[in-house]
Amino acid sequence: MTHGSRLSAIVPPLVSLLVIGAGLELALLATATPTYLMPRPSVVLSALADNAGELSRATLQTALAASLGLVFSAVFGGTIAVVLSMHPWVRRAFYPYAVFFQTVPVVAIAPMLVIWFGYGIRAITAAAFIVSVFPIIANTLSGLLSTDPALCDLFRIYRAGRLATLLKLRLPSSIPHFLTGLRIASGLAVIGAIVGEFVADTYQAGGGIGTAIEVAIKEQKTDKVFAAVLMASLLGLGFFALVNLASFLSMRHWHVSETKE
Structure with a gap:
């Protein structure tokens, strides 16, 4: 990606953000909206600056x-996808359970995670894992099953075994799909961790960003709530950017579509 293309990708959303922020600032000033209902962007930025140390520590705990949840999802989800790709009857028998597992709202089972794992990082990591694992399973499985049939026939002609075909053809072909699933899972892992903190955080060292949001709500500090939500959003964007960078570095010499982003 050239310097000019980088600027063309960054400048438009930055300009639109500034325009929307300025418009919202003026609209809230014109309507004299109370800060406790909807703080102006300038007030949120001021709260972010005033609580920078606390929110930074909370963001690091959530991160x-x-x-951890994302790493476990990548390892477990990739492994399950490989197992499901082995035979059609395996997919018919077990893939519906993976879909069902995804449909269970993490908010509903978060209290159960406390019972199973106790309060603290283990339950929070489990919440992040539960939310983020399915996109990795689904996308990696799609990649494993969509390998070029001509290449599969070539491997059969040369009498390659199932293990050799998996390691030398199907797995490499599924890497772009795996990375797509990882992109989706990166943002979901942050959401799952924050939901887990709402229920399972120990408030140690101030707790995570979810705890900071809860405390600010109870203290009726709406500007701090928005500042914490902003930090959570930036954390999710950071995760997504890191996965995008890893995807670009690993695929730029092999898969053309990855180099165009």
């Missing part, structure tokens, strides 16, 4: 739990 740790989300990172």
Whole structure:
């Protein structure tokens, strides 16, 4: 990606953000909307600056739990996808359970995670894992099953075994799909970690960003709530950007579509 293309990708959303922020600031000023209902962007930025240390520590705690959940999702989800790709009857028998597992709202089972794992990072990591694992399973499985039939025939002609075909053809072909699933899962892992913190955080060292949001709501500090939500959004964007960078670095010499982003 050239310097000019980088600017063309960054400048338009930045300009639109500034325009929307300025418009919202003026609209809230013109309508004299109380800060406790909807704080102006300038007030949110001021709260972010005033609580920078606390929110940074909380964001780092959430980032740790989300990172662990995402790593476990990548390992477990990739492994399950490989197992499901082995035979059609395996997929018919077990893939519906993976879909069902995804439909269960993490908010509903978060209290059960406390019972199973106790309060603290283990339950929060489990929440991040539960939310983020299915996109990796679904996308990796799609990649494993959509390998070029001509290449599969070539491997059969040369009498390659199932393990050799898996390691040398199907797995490499599924890497772009796996990375797509990882992109989706990266943002979901942050959401899952925050939901887990609402229920299972121990408030140690101030807790994570979900705890900061809860405390600010109870203290009726709406500007701090928005500042914490902003930090959570930036954390999700950071995760997505890191996965995008890893995807670009790993695929730029092999898969053309990855180099165009």
